[in-house]
Amino acid sequence: MKKGVYSLVIFSLLTSPAFAAEDEEAKVRGSIEAGYRVVDDQDNNRAHFIEFKDRDDDFFTSFDLSVQKGSYYLDFMGNELGLNDQSYLLKGTNYGKFSYEFFYEETPHNMSFDAKAPYTGIGSQDLDIDNSTIGSVADWSSFDYSVDRKEFGAQVEISMDTPFYVNVGVQRRQQDGIKPLGGGSFWLNMEMPEPVDYTTDDITFQGGYRNKNLHASVQGYWSTFDNTNKYLTQPNTGESQTLPPDNDYRKLSANLSWRGLPYQSMLAVRTSYSKIESHFSVDDLNLTAPAALNTDTFDGDVTYTQGSIALSSRPIADLDTKIYFNFLDKENDSSVIRYQDVRGLDVSNADQIFDYEKNNAGLDVGYDLARHTKLAAGYEYLDVDRRNRDDAEANTDHSLFFQIKNTSLDFLTAKLRYKRLERNSDFDNKSAGVNDPTDEDYIKRYIRRYDATDKSMDEIKLSLEIYPMDQLDFGFEYAYKINDYDETNLGLTEDKHHEFYADFVWRAAKKVTLSGFAGYEMTEADSSHRQFGAGDSASIDAVPTSTSFNWSNERDDDFITYGLAINLPDIIEKVSLNISWQYQESDGEINFSSQDGTLEDINQSDDYDKQELEIKAIYALRQDTDITLGYLYEKYDYDDLQYDDYEYSQTGSYLTGAYYEQSYEANVGYLMVAYRF
Amino acid sequence: MPNTGKKSLLLIIVMTLFWGVSPAMEVQADSIACADCHEKITADFQDSYHGRAWTGKKHSCQSCHGDTARHLDDPSQESILSFGEKSRQTADELNKMCLGCHESSSHISLWDMSKHNSNDLACINCHDIHTRKSEVAQPKVCFNCHSSVRMDAGKISHHPIVEGKIECSDCHNTHGSLSHGMLVEDDINQLCYRCHAEKRGPFVWEHPPVEEDCSICHAPHGSRHENLMKEKVSNLCQDCHNANLHSGRAYDGDAGFAATGRAGNIGFIARSCLNCHGNIHGSTHFENHVYTR
Structure with a gap:
């Protein structure tokens, strides 16, 4: 409520210039909507229904005001006033001279309600086992996995009718709540409520010069992140589980774009330097220093240096070209930590401080052929060099694309695009010197990681827009993509993706608007693996045993969605009707094969279906006033083997119900009055 | 929060009564002829950003649509610079009108070499100029x-x-x-770090794909899988990890809570690998616990 009052006070002050000028009367426009909604849903399972919303039996209000006087105007908007998803925006400008903006926004993120845990101290960083309840799940403490985000800030830009401008912005983001965090070990895992109490403060600055042909600017960005909780006490061990560290992020960048060069050319250049730092100690994290620890403080220091240059031209009629080059260099100068583990072995993060450098260049051309046909083609090169990456030290990508687009027919626009990518990777065989297949490192010679390994990719996309009549539009799109990881023995070996999409809009005699869409997506992914234990052979050529064998899976994910909407203005006098309905279905399955032939397929893998129906009847009471009666129905059913027959407690392990019980069914009715002035 | 909602509603009603309603709209003199046929559009335009910005200035419908003299004699779409669906002008020709004023805007300084421009998108494909709110109706x-x-x-x-x-x-x-x-x-x-500052680290123990590109694991627009994962955990993790013991293990249809033999399998049930490897984006622990601490 206070936030609304403060906003209105500021609004009143900022509108005073509009009324201060003597020679012109201020124009005020706006609208107000107010209503009441009734929500009927199951309390426990409603987290997904209101994942980013606040929906309860309650009044709701929105408004939108504009004030204008001469060349000065001001807008003030607010939505869902007083609720957990409320937002306000106040912005004004005197054209060519200055502009400003104030904003406030709340966004809840509801993940799971009615989670349970046998801990004390839920919501704090100090968890402990509650011995009085641990024996019976029914006695465990209940809480919600939910994080509320609040963002507020302001921005001002001043140019005073000159080519020079300055823009300054400040923003604070606060996140409070609880989210799930896993920790522990394979036999003693604990799913824990992680306390979230984050504050991020940002300051941005931009100063520049702009005219018709030239834009040059310098930007600064400074952000600090503060996490009130640096660690979480694991309730079963009493040891610390670390949480995200405080950090500082500073960035300085410069941009230049220059038009009007010969051959209708434009040059754009960008460079930036940014640094992220963190600092914490063993004591800050409530840790016990391991043996032979070289330093009890860690200074994180990561820098990014980035540069880009691009030149677009029209060297001859109908030919457009663009040539570009980008580089990005990440340097990690963070502290090296060394210690001895419980076995007396030396351990260090020195080989896990990760850097990389990316160089990317490309050429795109487009040529206008006869009969409204445009041909485009391009080549792109990407080279990535990495330090301390366990497998691929470097990879090089070459990609080509071709596209043809035709608009020669009044009723049809057609576009076809093909892209091919070849990636070559410098595979670093970390087990080159390991000759004993029973050494656990022997397996590394087979493992390729899909983000950096050799692959070939083909992608084709076809889109059609058809306008057979003035009031009727159709759209069709088909896309196919296949990644073949040809050098991979163990890991992702191939993935394919098909996507179909169609939609239409029909405006019949200006009385009815009917629209619809349908989409179908099919994804297949194949991977190969080896299961083996201590002392077993890691060789993929070894004779299979009951504990060591090769296996593979084929994942098939289908997703289908379709919907219809109809808008009937003046269905009866002064009454309009809007109806929309959408359906989604997701169906996943995993088929296994193995040398030992004992694996069972999985038929429920993130399976769900969701229906949404909304009906709105709008009565035009007067030219400036509408009354809306609305109804919304949603039903979501989720099924996945990983959550079937859920058990909160198993020997030594505790789960809290995070993401369990996601299905819901909700009915919402509302009555709303809208007034425009 | 019923009381808060009610109070907000009352406050807004009072504020509206205080500010009152504006008088009749102002129409630029040389747009009066346009209003004869295009009454609603002309009226709506006065409340648009352009209408407000041009108040008191020598701009009118002709500033964008060109000379209207011919159109007054021949009211077809071909006799004027039309921005409608059936416009005969190319995207380049239409955009020239907008860029005539907005070329010096810092927001569109890279328009010439943008993907939208090379795909012949016109400004009016996204921006509705005549309405009171000209912001693009995203998404x-x-x-x-x-x-x-x-x-x-x-x-x-x-x-x-x-x-x-x-x-x-x-x-x-x-x-x-x-x-x-x-x-x-x-x-x-660096884009993701704007809103997800807790993922910036720097961490003692980094997870390389996290540091290189968030989209190796996440699909930022949306996914069938929780937390915007491209693939379901454990499939996503096992596409890269295959060591002895549990990371090479086959989590099949018999690995759920109702599994035969061993009662469930913590590497598969519920949140799978994340049941233990909670600090998957990086860990600040001084000992290497493989993102479990």
Whole structure:
């Protein structure tokens, strides 16, 4: 409520210039909507229904005001006033001279309600086992996995009718709540409520010069992140589980774009330097220093240096070209930590401080052929060099694309695009010197990681827009993509993706608007693996045993969605009707094969279906006033083997119900009055 | 919070009564002829950003639509610079009118080399100039062309795009950018760090794909899988990890809570690998616990 009052006070002050000028009367426009909604849903399972919303039996209000006087105007908007998803925006400008903006926004993120845990101290960083309840799940403490985000800030830009401008912005983001965090070990895992109490403060600055042909600017960005909780006490061990560290992020960048060069050319250049730092100690994290620890403080220091240059031209009629080059260099100068583990072995993060450098260049051309046909083609090169990456030290990508687009027919626009990518990777065989297949490192010679390994990719996309009549539009799109990881023995070996999409809009005699869409997506992914234990052979050529064998899976994910909407203005006098309905279905399955032939397929893998129906009847009471009666129905059913027959407690392990019980069914009715002035 | 909602409603009603209603609209003198046939558009235009910006200035319908003299004699679409669906002008020709004033805007300084420009998108394909609110109606307008994104944004795990809490332009510079995907930042990670500052680290123990590119694991527009994962955990993790013991283990249909033999399998049930490896984005522990601490 206070936030609304403060906003209105500021609004009143900022509108005073509009009324201060003597020679012109201020124009005020706006609208107000107010209503009441009734929500009927199951309390426990409603987290997904209101994942980013606040929906309860309650009044709701929105408004939108504009004030204008001469060349000065001001807008003030607010939505869902007083609720957990409320937002306000106040912005004004005197054209060519200055502009400003104030904003406030709340966004809840509801993940799971009615989670349970046998801990004390839920919501704090100090968890402990509650011995009085641990024996019976029914006695465990209940809480919600939910994080509320609040963002507020302001921005001002001043140019005073000159080519020079300055823009300054400040923003604070606060996140409070609880989210799930896993920790522990394979036999003693604990799913824990992680306390979230984050504050991020940002300051941005931009100063520049702009005219018709030239834009040059310098930007600064400074952000600090503060996490009130640096660690979480694991309730079963009493040891610390670390949480995200405080950090500082500073960035300085410069941009230049220059038009009007010969051959209708434009040059754009960008460079930036940014640094992220963190600092914490063993004591800050409530840790016990391991043996032979070289330093009890860690200074994180990561820098990014980035540069880009691009030149677009029209060297001859109908030919457009663009040539570009980008580089990005990440340097990690963070502290090296060394210690001895419980076995007396030396351990260090020195080989896990990760850097990389990316160089990317490309050429795109487009040529206008006869009969409204445009041909485009391009080549792109990407080279990535990495330090301390366990497998691929470097990879090089070459990609080509071709596209043809035709608009020669009044009723049809057609576009076809093909892209091919070849990636070559410098595979670093970390087990080159390991000759004993029973050494656990022997397996590394087979493992390729899909983000950096050799692959070939083909992608084709076809889109059609058809306008057979003035009031009727159709759209069709088909896309196919296949990644073949040809050098991979163990890991992702191939993935394919098909996507179909169609939609239409029909405006019949200006009385009815009917629209619809349908989409179908099919994804297949194949991977190969080896299961083996201590002392077993890691060789993929070894004779299979009951504990060591090769296996593979084929994942098939289908997703289908379709919907219809109809808008009937003046269905009866002064009454309009809007109806929309959408359906989604997701169906996943995993088929296994193995040398030992004992694996069972999985038929429920993130399976769900969701229906949404909304009906709105709008009565035009007067030219400036509408009354809306609305109804919304949603039903979501989720099924996945990983959550079937859920058990909160198993020997030594505790789960809290995070993401369990996601299905819901909700009915919402509302009555709303809208007034425009 | 019923009381808060009621108080807000009362406050707004009082404020409205205080400010009152504006008098009749002002129409530029040489647009009066246009209003004879295009009454609603002309009236709406006065409340648009352009209408307000041009108050008291020598601008009118002709500033964008060209000389209207011929159109008054021949009211067909061909006799005037039309921005409608059946316009005979190319996107380049239409955009020239807008760029005549807006070329010096810093927001569109890279328009000439942008993907939208090279795909013949006209300003009016996204911007509705005549209405009171000329901001692009995101994401609906973007979804007109980007159907794949529309499908993803409607999936069960998604950024709050359709809820209106995030706009496409929060991540993408739709007028042009030197970054791939028309991102507003230099690369994907620095973009994600704007809102997800807790992922910046720097950490003692880094997870390489996290540091290199968030989109190796996440589908930012939406996914069927929780937390915007491209694949379901453990499939996602096992696509890269295969060591002895549990990371090479086959989590099949017999690995659930109702599994025969061993009662469930913590590497599969519920959140799978994340049941233990909670600090998957990086760990600040001084000992290497493989992201479990």
